[in-house]
Amino acid sequence: MRCVANVPGRLTAVGRVRAPRRLRALLIPVFLSAGCSGPLSALDPAGPGAARIERLWWILFWIATIVFAAVVGLILYSLRHGRRDLTPDIDKDEAQWGDRFIAVVGVVIPVLILLGGFIYSLGEMNALATHDDEGPALDIEVVSHNWWWEVRYPNGAVTANEIHIPTGERIRLTLTTADVIHSFWVPRLQAKMDHVPGSENQMWIEADEPGIYRGQCAEFCGLQHAHMAFFVEAESPEDFDRWYENAASSASTPSDGSARRGLDVFLSSSCVGCHAIEGTEAAATAGPDLTHLAARETLFAGKLVNTRANLERLIVDPQGIKPGVGMPPTELDSGELEALLDYLESLD
Known part of the structure; x- marks a missing residue:
């Protein structure tokens, strides 16, 4: 049975609902921007480390967009102005643009783009790995296990799957593992870093505002890898000090x-x-x-x-x-x- 295909929202001849073209065009930017926010989006930074990553991402995105547009433009130009005569006669006249154009567009510009991007990326990577010269406000040890996270503080406090930090302070994390390779990643705060058996890795994190930021193991580590999450809870320095003192205290003796x-x-x-x-x-x-x-x-x-x-x-x-x-x-x-x-x- 054939159905009316010209009425927006009605069944087409193949039996599927087809949205109006204008509506579909409006939905395109919505889908494209869907990955720009959310608890695991590096494009929604909440700290200086993630802000550097976001800035690098957008720079590379716009460079790639410009290059893509230029290539598509040249393809369209060649289709419009290319040879339509399919006879074997070959025009031996010198090309309009010549070898210089090929050398500049095909070699010089790509080399400059890649070299510039590489040098800029090295600078950002160095900034992400460099610790504060004055020393971190706090050193926290994070030990990964199958499939949970152990968090140890200098005052003896030990917790699991939750990392409390004060806002506006650079915190140094020492990453170790009790079993296999895991990877520590809080997309809204910093780049990822591996927990490697037999060694220690160090990184820093910092949060600009109070909030709860989800982290995730980013290295496949077994059956429950997808369910190995943790949360960084950034608090004002006053709230953190209260939590820090309480977290180091012993469990109270039950009265009930x-x-x-x-x-x-x-x-x-x-x-x-x-x-x-x-x-x-x-x-x-x-x-x-x-x-x-x-x-x-x-x-x-x-x-x-x-x-x-x-x-x-x-x-x-x-x-x-x-x-x-x-x-x-x-x-x-x-x-x-x-x-x-x-x-x-x-x-x-």
């Missing part, structure tokens, strides 16, 4: 009866074999430090929002949430599970 029982459940179950809670007997390092678990926004390296229901899912069936992760299921009866959840929710 159910939470006290939950601590006993934690120390007598498989949890104590992998996790540490400062101020208790739990001191294992195979899994994330849980001293201030309740203060975190997410669980499982950004896989889940930190809610009681998700925490229960994580304890009971971690493989169902993140197959291949090193965390085994914890077998508890309903009373023990509720008590454990009460205790973990008190760790702020």
